[in-house]
Amino acid sequence: MALTKAEMAEKLFEELGLNKREAKELVELFFDEVRAALSGGSQVKLSGFGNFNLRNKKQRPGRNPKTGEEIPISPRRVVTFHPGQKLKARVEAYAGSQQ
């Protein structure tokens, strides 16, 4: 089962004693603010977790996979995530337990 905003709010309710409405509002606003920063052209750096960066992609040739017809992929801005050292190390440790 994947972690969702509902479980995050539940955790804030349990650990901080925020009421359920406040906890839900905080979690919503957390992701709203990160999204707003990225939409406004800001990188987002969350130390201990990772960085969300923006990249501008040039136009490149593409293809309609159904018809095989060539259509250019328009230039666009995309979000990339780069996990920090600490998160990478914690996740790598998980690989060991899998083998």
Added chain:
Amino acid sequence: MTDTYDDGDKAMTKSELIDTLAQKLNHLTYKDVEFSVKTILEQMAQTLATGGRIEIRGFGSFSLHHRPPRMGRNPKTGEPVPLEGKYVPHFKPGKELRDRVNSNAE
């Protein structure tokens, strides 16, 4: 990397995010907001560190991608070194985030 976006190095840090949230949630104390942000990030990190996924509608999803074992090289000596397979965190932006980021890119 030539296509990395660079607009005067605009960046939001964790402490700026906490400040913004604390201003908007003025019925909560700064300490509560600070601890909440740290709790959210720790829960996300812990989920990934135990092989789980994170799904945030309108924002995106985090999962683990496997990197198979490969031969690396000691950059100093050029000697081949076997590297074990590992997992790395991966983020896939959701549709709303993709659309908003791209539509504001003029």
